[in-house]
Amino acid sequence: GAVVSQHPSWVICKSGTSVKIECRSLDFQATTMFWYRQFPKQSLMLMATSNEGSKATYEQGVEKDKFLINHASLTLSTLTVTSAHPEDSSFYICSASHRVGNIQYFGAGTRLSVL
Amino acid sequence: GENVEQHPSTLSVQEGDSAVIKCTYSDSASNYFPWYKQELGKGPQLIIDIRSNVGEKKDQRIAVTLNKTAKHFSLHITETQPEDSAVYFCAAISSGGGADGLTFGKGTHLIIQP
Numbered sequence: 001g002a003v004v005s006q007h008p009s010w011v012i013c014k015s016g017t018s019v020k021i022e023c024r025s026l027d028f029q030a031t032t033m034f035w036y037r038q039f040p041k042q043s044l045m046l047m048a049t050s051n052e053g054s055k056a057t058y059e060q061g062v063e064k065d066k067f068l069i070n071h072a073s074l075t076l077s078t079l080t081v082t083s084a085h086p087e088d089s090s091f092y093i094c095s096a097s098h099r100v101g102n103i104q105y106f107g108a109g110t111r112l113s114v115l
Numbered sequence: 116g117e118n119v120e121q122h123p124s125t126l127s128v129q130e131g132d133s134a135v136i137k138c139t140y141s142d143s144a145s146n147y148f149p150w151y152k153q154e155l156g157k158g159p160q161l162i163i164d165i166r167s168n169v170g171e172k173k174d175q176r177i178a179v180t181l182n183k184t185a186k187h188f189s190l191h192i193t194e195t196q197p198e199d200s201a202v203y204f205c206a207a208i209s210s211g212g213g214a215d216g217l218t219f220g221k222g223t224h225l226i227i228q229p
Binding site: 004006042093105106107108 | 218220221222
């Protein structure tokens, strides 16, 4: 099956620093990748849609200058949380859309803890 | 935009019994409905999906039904096993699925009692 790799799986950082999360589709090319955020015991909320070679589309309420997304190739998208604060602590999950059936496959997620 | 309601929030069943989780959606243009299983601390795993041109789909112990008129779809798990314990999310999307993000239900915590 389609595999999406996400790194790191867990990161702790100090308030004010930036954190980069990588999302890779290992065995398929994904023209579109998505970034979701999940707070404890809650559902996944779409943050942004990332298309290779173009600017990401952000959902309402998501600050594009705070959550920088780069989709440099058909297999790699990155999310950078800039000037992280404790309220940014969450579980960030990426997904990649497979061309066959446009099915979304998810990475294992990144647990971000901002101190 | 799309709104997905999911019930129940928690479901406890005896091992070997069946479990049913129900979802409704608001956008009649939605045409793709996946179900994901999420274990603690992990990303969601696709377990089954259905498209709007099909009313039912089955994969071993898992089945999904779709009623487009009523705008609801359900997940059915038969002969439940302890490893089925997890949080299950339904989702809907109103395009081909590739260009738009998924709208998720709030999730159902399925507990299989031994």
